[in-house]
Every structure is written in structure tokens, then in C-alpha cells.
Amino acid sequence: TRSTRPQRMLKAVQKNAIRGNPESVISAIDYFCKHSEWAMNVGDEKGCILDSVVTEVDPSTVLELGTYCGYSTVRIARLLSPGTKFITVEFNPASAEVARKIIAYAGLQDKVTLVEGASGDLIPQIKKLYGITTFDFIFLDHWKDRYLPDIKLFEEYGLLRKGSVLLADNVICPGTPEYLEYVRNSPRYESRYYPSHLEYTKVEDGLEKSLFLG
Ligand SMILES: O=C(NCCCCc1cc2cnccc2s1)c1cc(-c2ccc(F)cc2)cc(O)c1O
Numbered sequence: 001t002r003s004t005r006p007q008r009m010l011k012a013v014q015k016n017a018i019r020g021n022p023e024s025v026i027s028a029i030d031y032f033c034k035h036s037e038w039a040m041n042v043g044d045e046k047g048c049i050l051d052s053v054v055t056e057v058d059p060s061t062v063l064e065l066g067t068y069c070g071y072s073t074v075r076i077a078r079l080l081s082p083g084t085k086f087i088t089v090e091f092n093p094a095s096a097e098v099a100r101k102i103i104a105y106a107g108l109q110d111k112v113t114l115v116e117g118a119s120g121d122l123i124p125q126i127k128k129l130y131g132i133t134t135f136d137f138i139f140l141d142h143w144k145d146r147y148l149p150d151i152k153l154f155e156e157y158g159l160l161r162k163g164s165v166l167l168a169d170n171v172i173c174p175g176t177p178e179y180l181e182y183v184r185n186s187p188r189y190e191s192r193y194y195p196s197h198l199e200y201t202k203v204e205d206g207l208e209k210s211l212f213l214g
């Protein structure tokens with residue numbers, strides 16, 4: 001049967017990247033998406049903003065919702081200090097399978113715990129399952145209508161601490177209006193918008209960074 005886009009992306013990584021070299025894996029995926037097939041990775045432009053926020057926070061605990069093929073997972077994991085706990089969650093088993101291979105090709109498999117499941121089911125169990133108390137950094141890149149209910153779950157289950165940073169992809173395209181309204185109007189968050197573009201296009205998009213104030 002016909003291969004899937006994630007499988008073709010994996011082939012491009014295996015063909016064009018150097019095993020154990022995260023930068024070459026990132027470049028190979030960006031090249032594939034610019035010259036062969038668009039795919040919903042955070043991309044190079046928003047990826048640089050992601051890099052700068054991760055570097056600034058230098059987190060000890062990280063959660064990513066929306067692994068997809070592992071592009072942002074590799075971008076984040078390559079910047080983390082040794083001993084950082086990094087959990088990434090993917091709903092689609094086929095995507096998760098490709099992501100495991102791309103993360104391993106980059107040599108970062110020991111830095112990442114990839115979990116398959118839906119955020120709403122997983123968030124209430126994270127403390128028990130993974131021995132996490134709070135997350136220093138959370139990257140939201142999953143179902144856009146889950147950003148708001150899930151940030152409320154983070155609050156409800158005590159997964160945020162004073163100073164936790166949440167970074168949300170796609171707040172313009174496809175858009176997360178209810179989430180934006182919440183973090184921009186809640187006295188418990190300090191939010192800032194980073195204008196950019198939808199990955200590999202000229203369409204307006206951006207990232208919203210929100211600092212939890214406790
Ligand atoms: O849907 C997007 N990402 C989410 C995939 C949902 C899978 C998961 C659900 C789930 C639930 N719980 C835990 C983990 C997970 S992973 C997405 C879409 C576009 C896009 C697509 C077409 C278009 F014309 C313009 C933009 C761009 C993006 O950057 C995206 O991120």
C-alpha cells in the first residue's frame with residue numbers, strides 16, 4: 001500500500017541526514033517540507049523562536065503535547081541539559097512510530113520519553129506515572145481545541161509552578177482563540193505573542209508564550 005507522509009519524511013531523514021547529528025535531521029526535514037511535501041512541523045522560522053525560549057528557560061522538566069514526527073522534539077531535546085526529564089505525547093500511533101525512529105536517528109532517544117495517548121486522559125496521571133511534580137516548560141502543539149481545557153487541567157492537577165513557561169504553536173493558524181483569550185486575560189499569566197508564519201509558508205501564524213505567576 002502507498003506510504004504515508006510521515007514514512008516518506010522518515011525516508012528523507014535516513015537518506016539526507018547524518019545519524020547522531022540533530023542539526024542535520026532538522027535540516028533534512030525542513031528541506032523535505034520545502035521541496036517535496038508540506039507537513040505540520042513547527043518549522044524553521046517558529047523553530048528558532050522555540051529554540052530561544054527553551055534556551056532562556058533551561059528547564060529541568062519538559063512536556064510536549066503533539067510529537068507528530070518528532071521535529072520539535074529533536075529541536076527541544078538537543079538543547080536540554082543532561083538529566084532533564086522530557087515527556088512528549090502523541091495521539092496517532094503511526095506518527096508516534098515514525099517519531100521514535102527520527103528521534104533515535106538524531107541520537108536523542110535517551111533524553112525523551114514518548115507516550116502515546118490523548119492529553120485529557122494522560123495529564124491527570126502524569127505525576128503518578130512519571131514522578132513529575134511540576135513542569136518548567138510546556139510546548140502545546142496538539143489539537144487546537146484542547147489547548148484551553150488542558151491548561152486548566154495543568155492548573156487543577158498542580159502541574160505548574162510560579163515561573164512555569166507555556167509556549168503554544170498555531171495561535172493564529174489554525175488558531176486557538178479561546179486559549180489566547182484565557183491566557184491574555186487571566187491575572188495568573190503574563191503572555192507575549194511572537195509573530196511568525198505558518199511553517200514553510202507566508203501565511204501569518206505565531207507562538208504565544210505564557211508565564212505562570214502562581
Ligand atoms: O493540527 C495540528 N496539529 C495537531 C495534530 C493533532 C494530533 C494530536 C492530538 C493529541 C492529543 N493529545 C495528545 C497528543 C496529541 S497529538 C496542526 C495543523 C496545522 C495546519 C494544518 C493545515 C493547514 F491548512 C494549516 C495548518 C499546523 C500545525 O502546526 C499544527 O500543529
Ligand SMILES: [Mg+2]
Nearest residue numbers: 042141169170
Ligand atoms: Mg503546530
